[in-house]
Amino acid sequence: MAQDTLLFLRQLLTSPRQISAIAPSSRWLARAMAQGLGPQTGRVVEFGPGTGQLTRGILAAGVAPADLTLFEMDAEFGSHLRATFPGVTVNVAPAQASTRLEPGVGAVVSGLPLLSMPLELQRAIVGAAFTILAPGAPYIQFTYGPRPPIRPEIIAELGLKVEYGPQVWLNLPPARVYRFRKA
Template sequence: MNLSRRTPDHLLFLRSWISRPLQVAAVAPSSRRLAEAITADISPRSGPVLELGPGTGVFTQALLRRGIPEAALTLVEREPAFAELLRIRFPAASVLECDAATLPSGCRGFSAAVSGLPLLSMPPGQVERILAGAFERLVGDACFYQFTYGPRCPVPEAVLLRLGLAARFRRFVPLNLPPASVYRITRLSSLQEQEASQCASF
């Protein structure tokens, strides 16, 4: 039997962290409380959902509990052991084993994105590529949801400004280990873009 089928999630996570600490950047899966917080604004009416860095599928399960059809989920996971586990657990979902910064061109039309990626451990250029690629694939006023263990949004303000995005704090989850905060990232309106550019020029 394949190891990913019989290894408990926390041990699989720890093993992946030991082998690739900068890519995984956590020693255990996110809690159910954090999963509920980061998916709180998403409903079955939202449409297809893009999930970046789902790991063992904690956020994926929360999306299913909210009524999102499994077939409406696209899961992007670069860690082979996690990708294999996701295919087993969510056979109707589309699992893409690739880097979130280089999504396939046909991967688009999403109404929301949920990210479990460790943005704080990534260089700003990589964060910018991930956000730019995700928003190219989000429709209309769709939102990008990101959590962090840090005291502020993990996307640098300069990156948000260059991409025409705004980040808003949504929820604090003290009972996660470690405690985490959830942010919602959206496109700026044209007026907001002008105001941001004026502020940046001072």
């Protein structure tokens, strides 16, 4: 785990804007993000797994490795994820490339720094998620700030319903979990 933190800090120094966080997510945040997921969820896609903190939470919830597909842009993280999570599909590719997957995905779990991205990029990423999600399936995202992590104009364009999940104090910084579904 200390090795994960070192890798995270090294990549943070290399690409601060892409990482946009001061530390990997805690195991408590990972548990809250994966709440309600399990074998019954079917295929799950994760955006921006980094060192794999949320990935661990998703697998611990009971999602089978064969049902989990990751999209991570950073090649170093990609190699680390492949070595750490056998059986999980790791794409070293942007989250927007997930549109090539078969639709009918049971959940998208995102650790992306969505609010620090330009509007068009956020629109492309969230749009990609709702292209592959099954009807009513959740897009799960945390944020450190007081506002929902998807911009209001995108929520309106896609007709999303916003669910406020738990506030996780045991994380640096504390974070809130949100779930978004197509109404």
